[in-house]
Amino acid sequence: xxxxxxxxxxxxxxxxxxxxxxxxxxxxxxxxxxxxxxxxxxxxxxxxxxxxxxxxxxxxxxxxxxxxxxxxxxxxxxxxxxxxxxxxxxxxxxxxxxxxxxxxxxxxxxxxxxxxxxxxxxxxxxxxxxxxxxxx
Amino acid sequence: xxxxxxxxxxxxxxxxxxxxxxxxxxxxxxxxxxxxxxxxxxxxxxxxxxxxxxxxxxxxxxxxxxxxxxxxxxxxxxxxxxxxxxxxxxxxxxxxxxxxxxxxxxxxxxxxxxxxxxxxxxxxxxx
Numbered sequence: 174x175x176x177x178x179x180x181x182x183x184x185x186x187x188x189x190x191x192x193x194x195x196x197x198x199x200x201x202x203x204x205x206x207x208x209x210x211x212x213x214x215x216x217x218x219x220x221x222x223x224x225x226x227x228x229x230x231x232x233x234x235x236x237x238x239x240x241x242x243x244x245x246x247x248x249x250x251x252x253x254x255x256x257x258x259x260x261x262x263x264x265x266x267x268x269x270x271x272x273x274x275x276x277x278x279x280x281x282x283x284x285x286x287x288x289x290x291x292x293x294x295x296x297x298x299x300x301x302x303x304x305x306x307x308x309x
Numbered sequence: 310x311x312x313x314x315x316x317x318x319x320x321x322x323x324x325x326x327x328x329x330x331x332x333x334x335x336x337x338x339x340x341x342x343x344x345x346x347x348x349x350x351x352x353x354x355x356x357x358x359x360x361x362x363x364x365x366x367x368x369x370x371x372x373x374x375x376x377x378x379x380x381x382x383x384x385x386x387x388x389x390x391x392x393x394x395x396x397x398x399x400x401x402x403x404x405x406x407x408x409x410x411x412x413x414x415x416x417x418x419x420x421x422x423x424x425x426x427x428x429x430x431x432x433x434x435x436x
Binding site for chain 1: 331333334335364365366367368369394395396397399400403404405406
């Protein structure tokens with residue numbers, strides 16, 4: 174049996190946020206994360222999937238297993254071609270929101286993961302990459 | 310994708326709502342209206358939101374739950390959130406979510422105690 178170490182989920186409607194969660198849950202569990210880390214990773218993915226869907230209308234989530242020396246991990250990349258984030262610093266401030274939410278999405282997601290990288294251009298879209306590591 | 314159903318039952322004066330493990334956004338939104346209407350229809354005084362099956366609670370889900378407890382309060386009812394898993398409690402807190410003044414309980418049993426819904430209930434005996 175071939176075990177996939179990467180995958181992709183299109184986010185085209187609201188129900189795909191659930192598909193993203195299920196996909197990440199399976200992947201993170203298989204990589205060997207414990208239940209609390211799996212919950213953190215799935216929750217972070219849920220926030221990012223919802224962001225892509227709400228701000229851009231659609232997007233894509235790619236996941237892959239990653240390795241770095243003594244560590245093994247999971248990388249999630251969320252890409253959309255929405256309006257982009259005009260002020261990244263502000264978007265990472267707790268409590269800041271342009272959508273009427275509580276503004277905990279991005280700063281909260283960052284706390285749940287080990288690494289977060291955001292690339293965004295106004296009018297072109299946003300790519301958010303997050304990683305979580307564990308010892309081999 | 311199948312839309313998971315929310316189970317709503319009334320036991321004595323209390324409405325018990327069980328959330329599915331991984332509900333989509335529209336199921337979560339439907340929870341609010343369904344619960345408020347059931348509170349009025351059954352003339353319940355308390356609400357127990359059993360989230361023991363819930364595996365993931367992101368900010369949208371958590372916000373809707375807290376909003377629902379406030380709405381129930383406006384209608385004169387009390388809410389207890391029961392059975393939050395340790396992993397969900399850790400994640401919700403790190404995400405930055407505070408449940409404010411919302412009452413919580415380890416399980417449905419303790420939640421009933423908190424609501425003061427006593428057994429046995431006698432005719433004419435208040436809540």
